[in-house]
Amino acid sequence: MNDRSDVLQGTLDMLVLRALQLEPMHGWGIAERIEHWSEHVLQLGQGTLYPGLYRLERQNFIRSEWRITDKNRRARYYSLTARGRKYLNESLEQWRRVSRAINLVLDAVN
């Protein structure tokens, strides 16, 4: 059971970091972007998103700062750190290898 949540957690981290790869964003923006990109398949519960963000921040993969949004509201913007960027690349690499392997197995004839 633990394994499953760990995989999911690892995936969540990767998704969040990926979402932040282009530009800093606030929490809601991250959730929306992931939902948008996944064509509404992946809907991040806020109960998962914020603890995840704090954990990533604690691990020094992202950092946060308060900024004013285009709608003139105060929001906490998250951005990737160098460490986070490196971690994302490694995770993506890993993910592609593993998913390719899994696909190979699933698609194998005999």
Place this chain on the structure above:
Amino acid sequence: MRAWHILRSRLTSIVFRDRRESDLSEELRLHLERETERLQATGLSREEARLQALRLFGGVEQIKEAARDARGTGAWDALVRDTRHGLRRLLRDWRFTTAAVLILGIAIGANTAIFSVVNAVLFRKQTFADANRLVNIYQNDRSGKPMVVISYAAYMEMAEYTDIFSGTMASSIPNPVRYLAEGAVRNAVAEFSSANYLNVLGLQPSLGRWFDATEERRGAPLVAVLGHQAWTRLFHADPSIVGRVIRMEGLPVTIIGVGPANLRGTLDVGLGTDFWLPITAVPELISPMGALRDAPTILAPLFVKARLRDGVTVAQARAAMDVLARRLADEYPDAFRNSGEFALGPGITVIPSTDVRVHPQADVPFMALASIVLFIVGLVLAIACSNLATLLLVRGAARAKEVSVRLAMGATRRQLVRHLLIESLLLSLAGGIVGCVLAWWGMRALQTIDLPFRVDMHVDYRVLAFAIVLSLITGVVFGLAPAIKATRVDLLQTLRDEGLQPIDHRRLTLKNALIVVQVAISVLLLGGTSIFLQATAATRALRVGYAVDGVAMLETDWRFAGYSESAAKTAQDDLLRRIEAIPGVESAALLRGLPMVSTGMSIVVDSATGQPGSEVEFHMLEAGPGFFDTLRIPLLYGRVFDARDRADSPRVAVITETMARKYFGAVDAVGRRFRLKADPNSWTEVIGIVRDTGTGDFEDDVLAPIGPTYYRSYTQSGAQATTVLARTSRDAASLIAAMQRELRAVDITLPAITAKTMAQRLEESQTAPAVVATLFAILAGLGLVLASIGLYAVVAFAVARRSREIGIRMALGARSQQVVSSIARGVAALIAVGTGIGLFFTVLLMLVMRAGGGSADVGIGHMSVYRPSIDPLALLGIAAVTALVGVAAAFVPARRATRLHPLVALRHE
């Protein structure tokens, strides 16, 4: 780097807790708003959109909780919450809290104080450069064990081995010296060392310089190095001290430097050395070590340390010293024929300095003593803990319902135990703080006592760490068991209030046994108090045997004003004449030292009837012409000292009637002879016999009756008189003032070392037994407090456990007296057994002391031991006090039981 980042993030989380919380709220609110807007855009109404967003969102508080956990501060928050809650609870139960904190404070304080003494004496080691290259060298005794004394000549030979040692130094054990500062004579501790002392230790003076080889020659002007602590304490770290001349034992000594800050003294037992002087200053300042440079037979209490040359091993040094030992034995065969306490044996011991704390022979007993003392105070703490644990159990029983409710509401047992433990830790930490304050205060009080030496016991990190660790251990020890017990409840039963079964309270439990022991110890301590009070009263009632009223004394030392011997004598006579001329003075006499202070020594009696040539221990008192008249000590036969007895006339003595009867067979022993054991040419003739008097054994107890005594005149002692003794028909206190006026008239620069009346001196001489009695009384009081808290706890526990039973009984018509008496019976039995045991041991102790005779060798010397009489009234009083305190302690919780309304008790809430 990563670890640092995490730490920083957590720390900022913890420190800026409020900001972090509001940030979190704001962030979540924003998210909610955006979600609502998005939903609104899909065509929902604002209200519907908000509700849907909230539904999607989930519980805000749960998210916050999860976010906190993700930050890693959840445990901390829980800790803060529990601590706040615990503090509130403890403040509400302020009576319990105060009692617990006080008890813990006293117990932890006692432990901390004792530990800080042990720490100062044993654990705080001095550090030297390259300490593992230093060795200690000792000459052995007959049995091959290292001695505390060494011959100076042997040290000089050791220092010759320069191929083995790069340096060799010697330093004496600390000696008391007196010096003059700001017009007053003060006590200090001096060490006499060799010139290369600091070089061998690898240290540098913090100011000025150490003495050099030219100053280490006999007859060189006296110089001294001030200890760093003495410099800051006595001279306020005044750098201009270097070059100043002070008077030590009356002689001018130039201060040439200040010692290293981290050097306390050669004998590293927490005694601070105030002055270091060259070894050659010994003959001038202190006479008994006079012949230092003579044959190896002359042994002096010196410590020898050497630094090994590079590449030389301890084994090589041992081999070299073995060669030296054989050579010394060949060269001075006579030196090794001595017998007695310091019999020199062949052989030299070399031990790495890091392996020795004080002295190879003393380290083990020192450690054992320290362990025993620590064990005893630890026992006090253990008893305090056990009593507190019982108290907490009582509280736990009372809180069973609360615990059950919390368990039912979903709190885990772990959380509850943590919660209860935090409470007990808060108690023990508060106790620790109180304990540290008490210990600090106690040590301050101890240090105000003017002792000739000073143990440096300031609180260092080790003492503080000890107190904190002790508090934490204490908190867990007395808190854990009650916490676990309190949370081990059967939910359903307790909630229905049937959880507490009546227990068999007559069983001999460990707790009851502890109470009995505590009561017994308190009784024994009270017994000790009574013995010492009795002893004080008895010595007061003794016939002193000399005049007290109207007698005053004035001690000075002429050398402090730089008088030569003959000038001092003239000035002395002048002072005596002036004091004799003071109106009202009936008689005055000169004296060396203070009156009725004796020195123990061995003499050989030239006896026809006694055992010829036998050695006997004696006490010698200093006197002079006019002494017996001034103190009105009656002369029985012969004459007392007068002007005929001069330094060059035959030695004479006045002896007491006891000495005459015991060793010369008759009271009239005029004309008989004896001599000092140490000096074959010291035949002394008895010229008079006086009545026995109370006499000081040590410097202090002037009243204690001691055995045979003789008086010697200062005129024949080779030393100068220091004290004028006078008796007036008027008030002694005003006589002192007049005597001091006369002293100033003779020489304004002369310091008065002692100026007091005989009555004051008698009073002071009784401080030692009075202090001991007070100490016992304090300990006994402490014991009683501990015991009564234990009794209180046990009774309160029993009442809590039995409230159902009591309720039923009272509902069935039992009266409150009956209930109380049923509880009281158990308590009375405990107190009775404890008191009985305590009284038994008290009487046993008294019997042992009576059988032990008038004196006992207690290691530090011959001390007179009081023979107590068994006073039934005092014993009865002790029993009554104990019973009263015990009953009072038990009464409070017992009464609570009777106040219970039957219905309430049955419901037990």
